[in-house]
Amino acid sequence: MGARVEPVSRLTKPLGIAALIVVAVLVLAPVGALLLRAEAGGVSAAVWPAIRFTLLQASLSALISVALAVPLAKALARRAFFGRGLMISLLGAPFLLPSIVAVLGLLAIWGRSGGVSDILALVGLGPLDIYGLNGVLLAHVFFNLPLATRMLLQGWQAVPSEHFRLAAQLDLAPRARFALFDIPVLRGAAPSALLVIFMLCMSSFAVVLALGGGPKASTIELAIYQALRFEFDLASAAQLAMVQLVFGLAAAALAFHFGKAAQFGGGLGAPFQNWDKRKGPKLLDGAVLVLAALFVALPLLAILAKGLVGLAALPSGLWGAFVVSFGVAMASTLLALGLSLALAQLIETSKRGGAIELFALLLLATSPFVIGTGLFIIINPFASPFALALPITALINAALALPIMLRILRPALSRVQQDYGRLAAGLGLSGWARFRLLTFPQIRPELGFATGLAAALSMGDLGVITLFAPPDVETLPLLMYRLMGSYQMEAAAGVALVLVASSFGLFYLFDKGGRGAGV
Amino acid sequence: MLVFENIEVVQGSFRLAADMHIKPDQTTAILGPSGGGKSTLLTAVAGFVEHSGDIRWDGQSLKGVAPAERPISMLFQEHNLFPHLSVSQNVGLGVRADLKLSPADKAKVEAALSRVGLAGKGAAMPRALSGGQRQRVALARALLRQKPIWLLDEPFAALGPGLRLEMLELVEDMRAEQAATLLLVTHAPEDAKQIAAEVVFVVAGQAHAPEQIAAFFDQPSEALRAYLGK
Numbered sequence: 001m002g003a004r005v006e007p008v009s010r011l012t013k014p015l016g017i018a019a020l021i022v023v024a025v026l027v028l029a030p031v032g033a034l035l036l037r038a039e040a041g042g043v044s045a046a047v048w049p050a051i052r053f054t055l056l057q058a059s060l061s062a063l064i065s066v067a068l069a070v071p072l073a074k075a076l077a078r079r080a081f082f083g084r085g086l087m088i089s090l091l092g093a094p095f096l097l098p099s100i101v102a103v104l105g106l107l108a109i110w111g112r113s114g115g116v117s118d119i120l121a122l123v124g125l126g127p128l129d130i131y132g133l134n135g136v137l138l139a140h141v142f143f144n145l146p147l148a149t150r151m152l153l154q155g156w157q158a159v160p161s162e163h164f165r166l167a168a169q170l171d172l173a174p175r176a177r178f179a180l181f182d183i184p185v186l187r188g189a190a191p192s193a194l195l196v197i198f199m200l201c202m203s204s205f206a207v208v209l210a211l212g213g214g215p216k217a218s219t220i221e222l223a224i225y226q227a228l229r230f231e232f233d234l235a236s237a238a239q240l241a242m243v244q245l246v247f248g249l250a251a252a253a254l255a256f257h258f259g260k261a262a263q264f265g266g267g268l269g270a271p272f273q274n275w276d277k278r279k280g281p282k283l284l285d286g287a288v289l290v291l292a293a294l295f296v297a298l299p300l301l302a303i304l305a306k307g308l309v310g311l312a313a314l315p316s317g318l319w320g321a322f323v324v325s326f327g328v329a330m331a332s333t334l335l336a337l338g339l340s341l342a343l344a345q346l347i348e349t350s351k352r353g354g355a356i357e358l359f360a361l362l363l364l365a366t367s368p369f370v371i372g373t374g375l376f377i378i379i380n381p382f383a384s385p386f387a388l389a390l391p392i393t394a395l396i397n398a399a400l401a402l403p404i405m406l407r408i409l410r411p412a413l414s415r416v417q418q419d420y421g422r423l424a425a426g427l428g429l430s431g432w433a434r435f436r437l438l439t440f441p442q443i444r445p446e447l448g449f450a451t452g453l454a455a456a457l458s459m460g461d462l463g464v465i466t467l468f469a470p471p472d473v474e475t476l477p478l479l480m481y482r483l484m485g486s487y488q489m490e491a492a493a494g495v496a497l498v499l500v501a502s503s504f505g506l507f508y509l510f511d512k513g514g515r516g517a518g519v
Numbered sequence: 520m521l522v523f524e525n526i527e528v529v530q531g532s533f534r535l536a537a538d539m540h541i542k543p544d545q546t547t548a549i550l551g552p553s554g555g556g557k558s559t560l561l562t563a564v565a566g567f568v569e570h571s572g573d574i575r576w577d578g579q580s581l582k583g584v585a586p587a588e589r590p591i592s593m594l595f596q597e598h599n600l601f602p603h604l605s606v607s608q609n610v611g612l613g614v615r616a617d618l619k620l621s622p623a624d625k626a627k628v629e630a631a632l633s634r635v636g637l638a639g640k641g642a643a644m645p646r647a648l649s650g651g652q653r654q655r656v657a658l659a660r661a662l663l664r665q666k667p668i669w670l671l672d673e674p675f676a677a678l679g680p681g682l683r684l685e686m687l688e689l690v691e692d693m694r695a696e697q698a699a700t701l702l703l704v705t706h707a708p709e710d711a712k713q714i715a716a717e718v719v720f721v722v723a724g725q726a727h728a729p730e731q732i733a734a735f736f737d738q739p740s741e742a743l744r745a746y747l748g749k
Contacts, residue, residue, distance in 0.1 A: 423601075427664075
């Protein structure tokens with residue numbers, strides 16, 4: 001029924017528009033600064049290898065992640081087994097894991113002196129070398145195989161169970177099942193999974209910083225970092241940022257074209273009843289599940305094991321770095337929360353809600369480095385960007401969390417309006433009373449989940465902070481990276497454990513706070 | 520008197536027309552097949568859909584009046600209660616929408632709960648109640664709001680026949696106490712016979728002017744016979 005949406009409060013519109021202006025300034029001002037600063041006349045020749053490597057690693061990362069996710073998602077979709085819920089939770093872990101910590105865990109398993117190299121040495125092979133393209137791909141698959149799996153799994157679970165019953169009754173051959181179920185599911189879910197992962201990998205700075213290296217394995221963002229930090233060449237940095245922006249926007253446009261963007265979180269139900277009792281596929285699915293579990297869990301266990309040993313060697317700057325990280329995370333989370341709530345309410349009540357949402361999601365396409373470089377150029381004439389490292393990091397982390405929070409909060413607000421909008425309007429519930437008595441208690445679980453994600457991501461972020469931080473300012477991820485750079489691996493592992501505990505702890509506290517009052 | 524003056528609601532290919540007077544201080548049943556526009560008629564009175572023409576109550580136009588400002592209490596089939604608020608909080612919303620209740624307000628809430636047979640249930644959460652009890656809570660709230668028009672959109676459709684009649688009796692008693700004007704949407708002729716004085720038949724996007732209940736069923740029109748299957 002085409003019910004008119006009731007304005008929730010007189011403040012909905014002004015607050016929403018204020019948030020929209022903040023978002024617009026946050027995106028457009030840096031891009032404007034880049035346009036003014038970037039030198040006209042084509043991209044300099046030195047940039048091409050970085051562009052080539054960026055596109056190559058992002059494409060390969062996306063293809064490998066999705067290709068491996070197909071058998072894994074299928075196995076998860078059709079097998080009920082002990083620990084299936086745990087396995088799905090495990091697949092959520094890499095999304096929250098600070099990337100620099102993941103690199104440490106991957107090095108412990110796949111590195112030159114890691115577990116796999118030790119085993120290979122027994123048969124006279126190896127050691128492995130994961131610096132360069134191999135390492136970047138390995139880390140990106142570690143992060144994105146779980147994401148791709150969850151996206152595909154949702155596709156398979158959307159198939160009505162009656163269809164599978166029908167297939168079982170008709171005793172369809174595997175080839176027919178593939179054509180009937182798998183092809184349509186993949187056609188629906190795979191393009192958006194590929195594009196989302198491509199976008200994430202294009203702007204994954206920390207992994208390339210830690211595992212890339214040399215001109216052969218340098219991305220556009222790494223080149224921006226070098227131009228700003230070591231050469232102080234604002235013109236090339238601006239040019240590089242423009243290139244990054246163009247590719248980001250192109251990928252985002254394609255992603256929107258192919259429909260639904262990434263689903264962050266959300267529950268995944270039970271497996272569908274499986275009537276296929278043949279042994280072969282069952283063994284194959286089992287092998288896939290075991291290998292995937294090992295692939296994700298081993299680096300996590302290595303972080304834990306090495307971290308516990310490293311706790312004895314914690315550096316003196318740890319407490320200060322923790323306080324800084326925590327402060328930045330809280331500031332950016334509060335900002336993102338305020339902005340996303342105001343925007344989500346505006347989108348929900350405005351006639352042009354769709355356009356506003358699309359615009360806000362464009363933030364996802366402008367990578368933090370693009371915004372960071374632009375802000376650097378804007379601030380530089382007036383003040384030292386290095387002195388403002390922490391506020392800028394908080395601001396950009398908020399911009400990064402905003403689209404994710406919006407995607408979680410907007411459907412929740414929609415649901416409240418759908419179920420209780422008329423009742424509330426009829427009773428005259430509006431403004432603050434409506435938020436306190438209706439909206440907040442109803443969206444509390446989503447609010448907790450979204451806030452937890454934002455806090456954890458900001459806590460573990462090693463991105464723009466590297467552009468701005470002077471030597472005496474340290475966040476936990478930065479401290480860890482500096483320790484790794486000076487080969488103090490034991491201390492780095494200890495810090496990694498503290499960092500993971502803080503990130504996961506923040507997420508847990510907010511998420512639990514949200515679920516406190518069950519609805 | 521509630522007057523529908525050349526009302527037309529258009530939603531895509533669906534349209535509903537009404538031009539009629541509803542007598543005050545009695546129950547009027549709104550009867551008809553599903554999809555005919557019964558609920559749409561109520562939502563127009565409640566101010567939730569755009570329409571042309573005018574709806575007047577006691578000579579006053581309701582045009583542009585916000586849903587909460589209208590002289591109306593409305594009960595839906597479901598979602599009448601906020602599941603995260605207690606029974607007495609849900610009823611208290613009928614006294615003050617921001618729930619800042621004085622001791623006197625709280626006494627009123629308690630009295631209303633007694634009236635609908637839920638004395639002592641104030642601290643319970645809605646999920647702890649049965650479907651019939653939940654609708655009683657909503658009725659208690661409507662009682663406190665003291666609005667002259669009650670709109671009931673099949674609120675008892677999900678209840679068994681015995682309980683449904685019992686609820687209808689309770690509603691009619693409460694309505695009579697407040698001398699309210701009640702519009703009851705239903706697809707069950709026996710509901711109408713139970714408490715309604717007049718019937719508005721809504722079919723194929725047209726609301727027919729109210730008829731006396733006896734005459735309506737004794738001399739059924741062609742469309743009514745088709746609906747009743749007789």
